[in-house]
Amino acid sequence: xxxxxxxxxxxxxxxxxxxxxxxxxxxxxxxxxxxxxxxxxxxxxxxxxxxxxxxxxxxxxxxxxxxxxxxxxxxxxxxxxxxxxxxxxxxxxxxxxxxxxxxxxxxxxxxxxxxxxxxxxxxxxxxxxxxxxxxxxxxxxxxxxxxxxxxxxxxxxxxxxxxxxxxxxxxxxxxxxxxxxxxxxxxxxxxxxxxxxxxxxxxxxxxxxxxxxxxxxxxxxxxxxxxxxxxxxxxxxxxxxxxxxxxxxxxxxxxxxxxxxxxxxxxxxxxxxxxxxxxxxxxxxxxxxxxxxxxxxxxxxxxxxxxxxxxxxxxxxxxxxxxxxxxxxxxxxxxxxxxxxxxxxxxxxxxxxxxxxxxxxxxxxxxxxxxxxxxxxxxxxxxxxxxxxxxxxxxxxxxxxxxxxxxxxxxxxxxxxxxxxxxxxxxxxxxxxxxxxxxxxxxxxxxxxxxxxxxxxxxxxxxxxxxxxxxxxxxxxxxxxxxxxxxxxxxxxxxxxxxxxxxxxxxxxxxxxxxx
Numbered sequence: 001x002x003x004x005x006x007x008x009x010x011x012x013x014x015x016x017x018x019x020x021x022x023x024x025x026x027x028x029x030x031x032x033x034x035x036x037x038x039x040x041x042x043x044x045x046x047x048x049x050x051x052x053x054x055x056x057x058x059x060x061x062x063x064x065x066x067x068x069x070x071x072x073x074x075x076x077x078x079x080x081x082x083x084x085x086x087x088x089x090x091x092x093x094x095x096x097x098x099x100x101x102x103x104x105x106x107x108x109x110x111x112x113x114x115x116x117x118x119x120x121x122x123x124x125x126x127x128x129x130x131x132x133x134x135x136x137x138x139x140x141x142x143x144x145x146x147x148x149x150x151x152x153x154x155x156x157x158x159x160x161x162x163x164x165x166x167x168x169x170x171x172x173x174x175x176x177x178x179x180x181x182x183x184x185x186x187x188x189x190x191x192x193x194x195x196x197x198x199x200x201x202x203x204x205x206x207x208x209x210x211x212x213x214x215x216x217x218x219x220x221x222x223x224x225x226x227x228x229x230x231x232x233x234x235x236x237x238x239x240x241x242x243x244x245x246x247x248x249x250x251x252x253x254x255x256x257x258x259x260x261x262x263x264x265x266x267x268x269x270x271x272x273x274x275x276x277x278x279x280x281x282x283x284x285x286x287x288x289x290x291x292x293x294x295x296x297x298x299x300x301x302x303x304x305x306x307x308x309x310x311x312x313x314x315x316x317x318x319x320x321x322x323x324x325x326x327x328x329x330x331x332x333x334x335x336x337x338x339x340x341x342x343x344x345x346x347x348x349x350x351x352x353x354x355x356x357x358x359x360x361x362x363x364x365x366x367x368x369x370x371x372x373x374x375x376x377x378x379x380x381x382x383x384x385x386x387x388x389x390x391x392x393x394x395x396x397x398x399x400x401x402x403x404x405x406x407x408x409x410x411x412x413x414x415x416x417x418x419x420x421x422x423x424x425x426x427x428x429x430x431x432x433x434x435x436x437x438x439x440x441x442x443x444x445x446x447x448x449x450x451x452x453x454x455x456x457x458x459x460x461x462x463x464x465x466x467x468x469x470x471x472x473x474x475x476x477x478x479x480x481x482x483x484x485x486x487x488x489x490x491x492x493x494x495x496x497x498x499x500x501x502x503x504x505x506x507x508x509x510x511x512x513x514x515x516x
Contacts, residue, residue, distance in 0.1 A: 028070060029162045031211075031223055031267040032061070035076035035237035038119065039098050041105065041373045044436060045428050046502040049304045049361050051262035054105040055373060056359050060264070061109070070163045070440040073110050076256075077117030077173075077215045080131075084118045084433070090455060091434050094380050099131065101376030105369045114169040115213030116141035116154055117237050118189075119501050125153070125185045138355075140171025140213055143190040145334035153187060156199055159206055165271060170199060170205035170231075174215035174238060192216065192224070200228055208273055218254075225252035230281030232277075233267075245290045246354045249274050253352060260501075263356040270351040285339040288332055292309035293356065295329045298507035299504065300358070305505060321380050395472030396443045402434045402473060406466075413516040418464035439497035442468045469493065470516065 043050035086092045106114070114120075115138050119268040120128055132139050132154070142156035149216045157170040203210065210230055214221050215237045224231060229251040236256050244256045246267075257265040276489040302322045312319040399419075403410025413419055421440040425431040437454035438444045442465040444454040467473050475483035491508040498506035 027163060027165050027208075027269075027271040027273070029165060029269050029271070030066070030071045031233070031257060031265070031269060032071065032073050033076065033235050033265040033267065034074075034257050034261055035235060036078040036119075037075070037080075037102065037261045037434075038078055038082040038259060039080055039095065039097065039102055040260035041101060041376065043361070044502065045424070045430070046439075047505070051361070052260050052359050053363075053365065054102070054109065054261065055365035055367075055369035056361075056363040057264060057361050058109055058259060058369050060357060060359060062366070063363075065322060067312070068110075072160065072162060072167065072169075072211075073112055074169060074211065074213060074235060075106070075111055075114040076213045076235040077115035077171075078119035078237045079106070079114050079117075080120045080128075081122035082119065083122050086122045090383075094383060094432070094434050096127060096384060097379050098376060100124060100134070101372055101379075103135050104372050104376075105147050107134075108366075108369055108372070111137045112160060113138045113140050113158055113169050113171070113213065115139075115215060115235075115237060116144055116173050117215035119215075119238065121185070123307060125187055129153070129347050140169065141173045142170055142171045142195055143192055145188050145190055147186050147188050150188075150190075156195075157203060159203070165209055166207045167209045168203045169211045169213065170196075170203075171213045172196070172216055174217060174220075192220065196224070196228065204230070209271055213237075221254055222249055223250040225254065228252075232271075235265075245293065246352075248277055249259065253277060253354075255354065257356060261359060263358055266355045266357050268353045272348055272350050276348070277352060288336045288339065289353070289355075292329065292336065294330065295325055299325050299329065301504070305416075377429055377433075381429060382430070392413075395474045396461060396467050397473045397477050398458075399442070399463070399465035399467070400460060401477055402466040409516050410466075413466065416515060418425060418468075418515060421464045422462035439502070440464065442466075443472075445496065449505050 042053040042055070074334055081095055081214045086095055114126070114135075114137055120139075124264060128139070138158050139154045140157060141154040144153050145151060146153055154171070157168055159166060161167070171280060172192050173189050200210075209232055212221075212224065212231050213235050214224070214444050218236065221234050221236050225234060226249065231252050233256045234252055236254060247254045253267075255265055255267065257263050299322070302308055302312075302318070304323070308319060308322045312322065397415070399410070403413075404474075417424075422431065425433070425436055425440050430436050432455060434454065440463070441454050441457055442461045442463065443457060469489045470485040470487070473485065476485050494506070494508055494512065497503075498511070
């Protein structure tokens with residue numbers, strides 16, 4: 001068992017003694033939060049030990065033995081798509097099929113509310129309203145309004161009661177571009193300053209505790225926390241790919257989990273009415289807990305490649321760094337225990353403990369959600385086959401044409417993973433997934449505005465071939481002396497697909513030598 005997995009039990013023993021779990025007091029709740037899932041139902045499979053997956057998330061929740069009367073599941077937004085505006089055509093149609101599968105899965109996961117982000121509008125307002133009717137949870141936005149009536153298109157807030165605590169959850173939609181009327185969609189995203197004061201006044205007598213789901217910018221979220229001390233938590237979306245250390249500004253906790261559901265935020269709250277959060281000066285263990293989070297992440301990054309003593313036996317500097325991290329982790333654990341034994345909180349402090357739970361690949365898949373994911377994948381594949389045909393790119397000739405002259409290089413290339421990249425999609429039934437295809441074929445880039453073009457490529461352009469790195473070869477094949485190709489592609493080209501998200505172990509100087 002890896003140190004990362006062991007730490008989950010350590011977190012619980014450090015932060016939540018058995019007596020606290022067994023007999024919750026009035027005002028104690030547990031908040032599970034996520035953001036920026038961006039349509040990711042399962043890890044893409046580009047590399048081993050990837051985190052994430054909606055079916056595994058469900059199993060994790062079940063393993064934690066959650067009590068429904070004191071738990072709240074919230075998502076800050078950017079749930080459905082990875083772009084603010086999707087190009088019309090097959091790419092959009094396929095993304096909509098996937099989005100419907102995400103909503104169906106969230107219904108089973110038990111989420112109570114999701115904030116509407118601009119990314120959720122990527123398939124159009126009408127489509128999101130259609131999905132709203134299929135959702136067991138509430139889509140929230142106070143500032144996304146009809147252009148003519150100025151009435152909200154989604155509920156501005158909901159109120160839920162957990163263990164005697166009345167909790168208001170508000171939604172605010174961010175606007176990444178200038179606030180220009182979206183004429184085709186017939187909606188406006190109003191400035192939050194125009195309506196948040198009124199909403200706060202409206203809910204002041206209805207709620208003891210306020211949570212904001214926000215896809216506004218970080219500076220705007222911080223401004224809200226300074227102007228509205230009675231907003232106690234802001235869950236933010238659309239900001240960064242990684243989870244962030246929880247920050248306390250004024251009397252507001254600002255939280256963000258990692259994108260694509262790789263980690264789930266887990267916030268335990270013991271709220272006292274009219275109380276304030278304990279900050280770093282009243283909780284001497286807070287900084288240590290954050291350091292523990294960072295150490296856990298660093299250790300896991302090294303362990304993900306395998307047993308460190310074996311993987312890094314030829315790189316002693318890295319191995320020593322690993323051992324130092326492990327030793328420091330043990331020291332921090334002891335320091336937290338010692339500090340908690342001596343810690344005294346002010347009588348009126350409201351306490352919080354925030355951790356991030358990894359959706360590990362070793363977690364079993366929940367069968368009900370797994371059925372939804374497989375059904376969605378089958379629908380995508382069936383629809384995608386309709387885009388297959390005798391599609392060609394006039395400037396490309398395919399790798400088989402290249403090997404006629406470059407025989408030795410071709411033989412070496414055929415032994416690489418690049419030469420079999422398309423086969424990996426077939427094995428995982430992802431060969432019609434337009435999110436994956438551009439990195440497994442030749443001639444269509446991940447940066448293209450119409451990635452669905454990859455559905456129509458001929459077999460000669462399947463896999464990552466010669467022309468992916470060296471450029472289109474038609475002119476070169478006709479006149480090789482005059483039409484020279486790029487012999488040495490730069491790192492930028494490789495990093496389009498070998499990004500941190502898909503290949504965090506990629507090293508350009510070393511790995512580029514393995515291509516052929």
